[in-house]
Amino acid sequence: MKPFAFARPADAAEAVATVATEPRAVFLAGGTNLVDHLKLGVARPDLVVDVRRLTSREITDTADGGLRIGAAVTNSELAADRRVRERYPVLAQALLAGATGQLRNLATTGGNPLQRTRCVYFQDVSTPCNKREPGSGCSAVGGYTRYHAILGTSAALPDPTAPETCIATHPSDMAVALAVLDAQVQVLGPAGARTIPFAELHRLPGDDPSRDTVLEHGELITAIDLPPLPAGARSAYRKVRDRASYAFALVSVAAVVADGEVRLALGGVAHKPWRASRAEEALRGGPVADDAVRHAMDVELTTAQPQPGVDGGNGFKIPLVTRTVVATVRDLTQETQA
């Protein structure tokens, strides 16, 4: 823990300018992730800028029939919104599958997708971690990998000492739903406003695991837009975890089933919410019986890399995620037929 200055700017533009000029400044929203990291020494900012009251706390209808969610809308408010529950059940379900009521009352639309990995080594400053301390190595490789990635990891057999190694997963449930919904992220930065497709917000570790997203320093999420789903589309979120509530996903699936189209995003398997586009492609226009979905998932998982570990590793995620996708799509299609 280290002392920091605290600022409460008057508006979003001032907040952006304040953070942009201070290299070790961070935004604070609900604080449910950042404050933990301040205590643990994982985050060591010089300046904390409170943006909680600087972005919209409204959910508004958009001209195209979708919704715009202000960045300050809490996870509880969003999950309870009638329009979200009726039109985007996948999102409401994902939100309610996350954390607890108390946390969701504080957690925000801007903060949730930007929460950081739960990798236990990332959270323990006494162990090497490329994400926390670039170049220090990755303690997770060969360690406790139950909650780690099987897709999009840096190398076939990751080298724990290499600076690019990271096998962390992104922990947000909400983000998996937003990925399947083709959400758009509204951002205000030092260079002005821009829109980022949600699927492009999060990064794979690539050669710099310290960066979770493509946001530049000082860029503030102001809102997230949901485009309308096709008429008759059904959606659902299924989260599989080690206990019935209050646990992060081992794997999760956000699915949308519409006429001739299946959209799938996977959680708990990669450094980012994983849009299963190969599986989607394999299923396009065809039947969505169990076998077809299973086959599509085989295609999706051809590059999957199970990680060994002190607790038996995470190879079980490969059959688990396939089974979960098959069951979720089955439930949605049976619902459609019914």
Added chain:
Amino acid sequence: MTELLEPRAIGRDTVRRDGEAKVRGTATYAIETPVQHPAYVHPVQATVPLGRITGIDTSAAEAIEGVVAVLTHENAERLASTDDREFAVLQSDEVAFRGQVVAVVVAETSELARQGADAVEVTYAEQPHDSALRVDHPDLYKPEKINPSFETDTAEGDVAAAMATAHVTVEETYSTAMYHNNPLEMHATTALWDPSAEVPLTLWDSTQGVHPDRAAVCEVFGLEQEQVRVICPFVGGGFGSKGTPHAHVFLATMAARAVPGRPVKLGLTRQQMFSLVGYRTPTIQRMQLAADRTGRLQAIAIDVVEQTSRIKEFAEQTGVPTRMMYASPNRRTTHRLAALDVPVPSWMRAPGECPGMFGPEVAMDELAERLGIDPVELRIRNEPERDPETGKPWSSRNLVQCLREGAERFGWADRPPAGHREGAWLVGTGVASSVYPTMRQATSTARIRYEDGRYVAEIGAADLGTGAWTVLPQIAADALDVDEGDVEVRIGDTRYPIASVAGGSSGTNTWGSALTVAAREFRTKFGRSPADGDEVSGDVDQASKDDAHAAYAFGAQFVEVRVNVDTGELRVPRLYGVFGAGRIINPRTARSQLLGGMTMGLSMALHENSVWDTRLGQVANHDLAEYHVTVNADVGDMQAHWLDEHDPYVNVMGSKGIGEIGITGTAAAVVNAVHRATGIRIRDLPVTLDKVLTALP
């Protein structure tokens, strides 16, 4: 045989006397003790699992404004006794396990103490460490005794011969994980050293026993009992981890002595608790059962391998319940330890019985399956008439009644067949027995005084949230033959007469016995119309005693498990326990104890697992977001019932102790139910979904 107290207050469902203060938030816990101008203490922990400190640079920490002192092995006071190496804090440059405290920072605020701790720079000469428990560890040794003082090994007859000739045998290895007690209230000590005061050292410590706490501190610091006062009115759970003091109590005391006259507060973080306040050793249990075709056991044996730390031995008595649970002519129990470079293990709710009722109770289920005998019936057929271990008759043993009543309540006879499926769920049912010895400690004194028309009883007992504040007045009222409202019992302070630790489910038995002795003395001396200020003391060793019987509480747990056919997710719609635990002093607090124990047993079955990272020598998942305990959503209908049991041998209350029995057997019942649902026999805890995945359609 003892004439039991006539129950008037005893047996009543009275509300917790401390409940209102807790709900209102006015009950003060150790870290909240209101003191003047406290300083805060934060430990610095070793980041290597084995080695020597080659340098400690405290200058950056000391330069922080608001840092009052930094203590290391270089400047800390020399302790009077360093015999107990867990207690011998900051005495040498040796690091014996990762997470050991190598320095403490004392500062004006807890934030500054933490910042100061981050700024202490420690360099180490690291040595190769060994922290991996293996059944074939080359350095396994036989401890002299196992906790607290049982024989390490026992043998009777010839197990091998019986195994070779029996109709059916089971020979399997089971394992339980490493567990951390994780009480809600984190360990904390507020300490004041005021050399000019009559009692120079005051500790407000979260402890299961103020007197044992004081004794340890006196020993380590070379102080007299009169120089130390320990106060602890409320404890937010301990589960054994506050049964003995741990390093932080000595660190807080040391810090207080470094800033005389100023109180200090040391509150451990949840993460620090994973290396500093004890844990349950992982156990590996090799079981052998042999039976004739009717299911009668011909042999029962358990060979246990577990760990301890290199600096202090704790030998969990895992094999002990196998010595007395079932009748069998041939028997063997052994315990072997590996002393590793790991934190010091210690008591955790039902040490011995909790892990020790896992392997055997799953093995019994495997035996029942191989014999084609109902597992309830198999247990009944192996009911011993006397304690197989000592040959003594039972003070009372109602396992069979617990099994029968549990089966009845659960609907066992109509349970669905193996592999039964309902929608997306496979359904299985399982049973296991529970047991816990009935104990009474040798030392405890109660003082009763007549004061302003009421009876005030004082005893240095502890209430961990268990109910001592509530049940002790019930006992005292009946012993004095007065209304409960006319009795006040004061606990949690060494100013009151000495009391034993709240452990081994012995608190009520021990303190209640002392109270009844004092009450009897009081009436003998002062009759029924005492004068204000009349006072006597009574010792537990004057209470009637019975050595002729083997005294245990028994129970049976029944569980229904559902396993999702797609994902392997596990849910527990029903968990019922029936216990024969003597007379229940207060049904409200008793129910909480039994359900609490069962919940913890369920947690052990499905979730709890301190994942040991053998490379680093530490628990990887060291916080409550990653170390999972069972939540409400995992379970549906949980019920705890008890028999109306009359035991005239255990003590004058007829009580057997209920704090621990609930956790025993639960995990085995769950494993047995999962087997019935899926056909998979999981012998290594916890039962997680990945372990059943391959068996699903």
